[in-house]
Amino acid sequence: MRVHVAICGIGFGHASRSLAVVRYLLERGDEVAISSYGDGLDYLRSSGLEVNPVRGVDYGRAPGGGVSVRWTALRNVFLPLMVSQQVFQEMALMESWRPDVVLSDTRASAVLAAKALGLPVVTLLNQYRTVLGHRNHPRAASVANGLIDIVPRVWNLSDRVVIADYPPPYTISSRNLHMRRGEERRVEFVGPVLDRGPESYPDRERAKELMGFSPDEPLVCVLTTGPSAERRAFRERVYAALDGIKDLQVLFSLGEPGSSEVRVNGKWRIVPWLQDEHLALAAADVVVSRAGQTTVLKSIAFGCRMVLLPVPDHAEQLGNASSAESKGLAVVLDQRTLTPESFREGVMRALELDRRPFDAYAELTGRLGGLRRVVELVTYLGRRGAA
Structure with missing residues (x-):
């Protein structure tokens, strides 16, 4: 065919x-x-x-x-x-x-x-x-x-x-x-349209080990997505607020395909691009990202709590973020007022989100x-x- x-x-x-x-x-x-x-x-x-x-x-x-x-x-x-x-x-x-x-x-x-x-x-x-x-x-x-x-x-x-x-x-x-x-x-x-779902990956603790992180501590995965101008603004604002979670493990993808340099700063690992994004999702306790629909659905499918920073005045992303938050799947922050303190508060709130909605979506993902x-x-x- x-x-x-x-x-x-x-x-x-x-x-x-x-x-x-x-x-x-x-x-x-x-x-x-x-x-x-x-x-x-x-x-x-x-x-x-x-x-x-x-x-x-x-x-x-x-x-x-x-x-x-x-x-x-x-x-x-x-x-x-x-x-x-x-x-x-x-x-x-x-x-x-x-x-x-x-x-x-x-x-x-x-x-x-x-x-x-x-x-x-x-x-x-x-x-x-x-x-x-x-x-x-x-x-x-x-x-x-x-x-x-x-x-x-x-x-x-x-x-x-x-x-x-x-x-x-x-x-x-x-x-x-x-x-x-x-x-x-x-x-x-x-x-979600996934070539490999969560059933193809090990549990969260083992996935953290495979990514080079401790299985006993939370892992925050920052995914930079979207067109270049939106990626640049997202990277700048999140990186400036990263000190708010300096005690947590962080995997920060800069969203630049084709690059390979890796920077390590204490518990943080900053990579230009994730060769296996799904393994990172399998390992992540919290995903920080824009509110693009594909990234949001991937995160939900892998059971990741989310901190979403929708593009300002982007009606689709604002709608996605509001919907995910209302369903108990995400915490929504405004990039224009983001500080290390508000970022930490958002991540900590996300870590406390109830697991039950994610379990319902996991069952639905497999069935669809x-x-x-x-x-x-x-x-x-x-x-x-x-x-």
Whole structure:
């Protein structure tokens, strides 16, 4: 079977979950062609894959790493033209490759290209409606959201829409998954898409030993994720507050793929990149990160309590963080007011969170089998299309 996989390149989240699907298909003997852009392109190439670069789209950011309505508008003033270029690029790749099925991870252009060529398409999402919010420019955000609302109409052209989130009432990105009447009929919640789940790793104490830490003390794992500007702001603010937990074991990933230098400072280990992020999650008692949906779901799947610092004015991340906190899974902090004292308080509160919600999610994760279900749908449509 020949599969074309088109992946959103904003940050690492889309690329990391789609990478699990790509690896499964390749190991099974299928042929796979990939397209992406931006951070996703770099991430996939650093994982050893050949990736076709395509025109990228993105939102604008303020100097502190938060979402900027103004810069989003300026950056995307020619958005219809940019999307058209993406569609034509994807069509050219598909026509030369002649896939049996297309998997689109949040790429509307790939859905349009596939439908124009009569190809079946599975769309993998974590938000059905992108919402742009801003406390200083609510009117501009409202106008932008009206334009963005066109995108779900493109998702609806897909043969199947798969949501990489837990089904209600366990859904994390519930604020971003509001659907109109009838849309939910084509949607399936499959949970986190992981190539290896917690059952593939040793218990937390043994995992700490494998990572070079003491099994008898808590381990705080700081994961730097997201686009480069957001990663930089996160690193600076968390590192400045790190003295608040100088008595705890810390594994700090800087989120820079391809680097290998490791710095050790007492109980802290600072690494550019985690070669096995899942082993780090298996070892971590607390994960400190942004509130991107992929990282949040991975942390939940591995039973990690969380301290979340959502990107300022990023409606999706603010919604994810609020949802995780309301379910007893996380403590939410504001990066703009972060101090060593508030950081320590947040980590200590997270360490005290009740384990019972995590146990419920662990059972649900195993039952849903997100990766298996995505592959089943891709295989079904691919073989039906090739018949």
